[in-house]
Amino acid sequence: MPHSTQPDTTVYPPSDDTVARAHVDAARYDEMYKASITDPEGFWGEQGKRLDWIKPYSTVKDVDFSYGNVSINWFSDGVLNVAANCIDRHLATRGDQTAIIFEPDDPDTPAQHITYKDLHEKVCRMANVLLSQGVMRGDRVVIYLPMIPEAAYAMLACARIGAIHSVVFAGFSPDALANRVNDCGAKLVITADTAPRGGRRTALKSNADAALLHCSDKVRCLVVKHTGDQTTWINGRDVDVNALMETVAPDCPARPMGAEDPLFVLYTSGSTGKPKGVVHSSGGYLLFAAMTHEITFDYHEGDVFWCTADVGWVTGHSYIIYGPLANGATTVMFEGVPTYPDASRFWQVCEKHKVTQFYTAPTAIRALMGQGNQFVEKSDLSSIRLLGTVGEPINPEAWNWYNEVVGKGKCPIVDTWWQTETGGHMMTPLPGAHATKPGAAMKPFFGVEPVVLEPQSGEEIHESPTEGVLCIKDSWPGQMRTVWGDHERFQQTYFSDYKGYYFTGDGCRRDADGDYWITGRVDDVINVSGHRMGTAEVESALVAHAAVAEAAVVGYPHDIKGQGIYCYVTLMNDQNPSDDLVKELRSWVRTEIGPIASPDVIQWAPGLPKTRSGKIMRRILRKIAENDVGSLGDTSTLADPSVVDDLISNRTK
Ligand code: 6R9
Helix, strand or coil: CCCCCCCCCCCCCHHHHHHCCCCHHHHHHHHHHHHHCCCCCHHHHHHHHHCCCCCCCCCCEEECCCCCCCEEECCCEEECCHHHHHHHHHHHHHHCCCEEEEEECCCCCCCCEEEEHHHHHHHHHHHHHHHHCCCCCCCCCEEECCCCHHHHHHHHHHHHHHHHHHHHHHHHHHHHHHHHHHHHCCEEEEEEECEEEECCEECCHHHHHHHCCCCCCCCCCEECCCCCCCCCCCCCCCEHHHHHHHCCCCCCCCEEECCCCCCCCCCCCCCCCCCEEEECCHHHHHHHHHHHHHHCCCCCCCCCCEEEECCCCHHHHHHHHHHHHCCEEEEEEEECCCCCCCHHHHHHHHHHHHEEEEEEEHHHHHHHHCCCCCHEEEECCCCEEEEEEEEECCCHHHHHHHHHHHCCCCEEEEEEEHHHCCCCCCCCCCCCCEEECCCCCCCCCCCCCEEEECCCCCCCCCCCCCEEEECCCCCCHHHCCCCCHHHHHHHHHHHCCCCCEEEEEEEEEEEECCEEEEEEEEECEEEEEEEEEEEEEHHHHHCCCEEEEEEEEEEEEEEEEEEEEEEEECCCCCCCEEEEEEEEHHHHHHHCCCCCHHHCEEEEEECCCCCCCCCECHHHHHHCCCCCCHCCCCCEEECCCCCHHHHHHHCCC
């Protein structure tokens, strides 16, 4: 289905029902937003009371955004425990309420309803297992697990004892896992025997084995026996988590932690170099996740909230685990995929668990839209009150389908723009306060001050409509604090291009009504099926292959994935292009990074368009990949303009 290039300018005002129910209506939004910007200390000082503090904070905000001195602190003398906020404080009032509904990959396997009481016991036991393995406050624990309850137990167990977790998406390769274990200096890795997904099984433990060959031999491996599939076992290194959980005590005190103590490190791709370890705090992050979860999704007591992301991504951290559990919600954890056993699975799960808020990515919406409406119409979706989307810009066709076919025209759609770095929603319509427009992120969340800058001069543009790069003017509590082990890189990446601002890497448009539309990345980051990837990572994987001399990778529009991966590859002199080599390079990249980085197109490039100083002109490569060769722009600065003609005439379909 072709994507329209023109925005759909229809405006959908919130319904009376939505306004009546919502926590925040238009007047309240204006009042609160204004307070959050003019008096952040007062505003966040008050909001901080959403959390239970062991020792209350006396300072709220202590921030410096100036390049060279960047430092971000919120509630810094406050003491709390994140796991206690997500579990213990609910026990008296809702110990028997379901905290997590686990829906397995196989629809015939019964779902599990894990109450807050159960969750408390499991998390305590897991925490005691970690302690028994010598994990201490501040130690890093890598979690390489599928979407199973143990992933939640492991994250919360780390939080309980003050260890820092780093969840690595189970689709990443052994190499990618090893790099992350080494970068954060993890003491142990938690994995599972195998991971069922869409009826197939990924051999996670054997991936972990392969990764650990490249790590210190002190790193332990805790194994969850999930499927019972046979795995190798290295005595002294591998530990059977389930067996050990049975033998340790069912209670474990929650360790008092400083608000600024790191809660987790999550690796994400940037435009250069290897993935960065984004560091999030305990206090500010949890508060922001909890508040956005409640207000953006208009969460109320008794709701069943389903975010379909994987816990390996920030969306899973904030809106499967931390936000919902801090609010005492019931959160759905789904092990499977939207199209297994068929394209009705999401909707059947919504019906089965009476989901009230459903939050997914545009790529999933487009894939399901392509399968036809009958898959949706088979299920009773009357429990759903609100729909959400995240991860990439949503095209109007997909938005309209989501609205009409899934939401029956009566559910507000929150198109939430945010990033791994931001911890929670930054811009989104709020259900009872704002109208929606297909594809617009609309308005900033409380405490978020977006600015549109002229890309070259860095000047703030005040008038609307306008378009430019999106920066944020001041800190918010959910903001990342640093890059793990490399504060200089943190400053360089986010604070050096536009001094005094946090630079998001996204472009945006502000329309005549003052509403925001995200136009996509302005750097070399691409977004493939909602998975964020640096083109540089794919390039370095390609050039690591013996046949490859040089590679340049760009994104191009892809109907389902949003963007596809287009690779221009220059071979070594003694190599000949062949279909077999294409296949080999594809599988090479899959093993180097993971299946999500599999190239969609590989085009042989005898030469790449370079400036005289040797810089690859990606703008030209993007145009060729997009098949938009009529507007290549100025090619006169190229060292050898003829390579462009060659690339155009040999463009791969
Ligand atoms: C939460 C998450 C961040 C990048 C971000 C932007 C894109 C996310 C979006 C969106 C348009 C939305 N993005 N949400 N673009 N509309 N609603 O996705 O984090 O994986 O770090 O990706 O995703 O380009 O900069 P992350």
